[in-house]
Amino acid sequence: MADKVVVVTGSNKGIGYGIVRELCKRGVGHVYLTARDVKRGKEAIDNLNKEGFTPLFHQLEVTDKNSVKAFAEYLKQKHGGLDILINNAGLITSNFTKTTYEDSVQVINVNYYSILTIQEYMFPILKDNARVINVSSDCGHISNLKNAYWIDRLTKKDLKLEDVNAFVNWFLNSVKTGTVNDEDFTETPLLAYRISKVALCALTRVQQKQVGRGISINSLHPGFVKTNMTKTAGFLTVEEASQTPVYLALDIDQSVKGKYFWFDKTEKEWTDTNLKLYCVYKVFENSLNESNHL
């Protein structure tokens, strides 16, 4: 544990911060807290230092190729590679119930396209038997979709990157041209966020098939967690929500690959639309109301 090198993206606050804290508690030797904003990142490091934890810091803006590349080069030079990568950085739509093109592009850039950039620069430095954890959502389960064509295409056995990219492009194009059909989705609030997380889960399966060298790649729903993203609505604390990502990073058997996990550490079949694991916006809204946030 003491010689492991772990990177957590978007970890200056929220679930990412909780994951860093938990990894430090578990005695992982080199835990990188990363943030797009250096000041916010260093404040987070100071707070953890006050508790006696000593994570390392590096700037990382996941949508910026140069930032990702520079960090990958740094890790290679400093540690010879990376043992565990937790893709946690994420963004939700600024308006929860209205879908705009600009908002959709922004959310999909952070939650989906950035993972392709990270794959390009970070995967080559992953050590054999490394682990990658993609933090998705209940918004990322296939049951968020009702469109039969996309359900079939995204759940097929020989799923390819071009299928996932085509799905994302189909959505963005339909928002741009005003042709979104509400019938294609189980629910329409948080729509661009749902698309980005469905794409992330599908990508996890593609990545697992391609990666080799004993590396495992899994995705998860961390639960409904009280963070900035939810305007502090939710059922779980950051500390509680950090348990499953850390379990996937450190404890689960290395043979578990390409799966989708729930916040209670159980594996759920991602391709099964009958499971109805989609995000129910009414629950979100009720929690927001209860906290007097609306």
Ligand SMILES: NC(=O)c1ccc[n+]([C@@H]2O[C@H](COP(=O)([O-])OP(=O)(O)OC[C@H]3O[C@@H](n4cnc5c(N)ncnc54)[C@H](OP(=O)(O)O)[C@@H]3O)[C@@H](O)[C@H]2O)c1
């Ligand atoms: N909270 C929930 O109920 C919930 C439920 C399901 C899934 N999730 C997922 O869990 C993950 C963490 O969410 P959270 O609730 O902890 O959200 P949060 O409190 O809003 O934290 C998000 C983190 O991501 C960072 N980030 C955003 N865009 C970035 C970028 N372009 N480059 C680098 N970092 C970036 C943020 O940095 P700044 O501080 O600079 O903005 C922040 O550190 C996300 O992937 C989210 O989709 C959350």
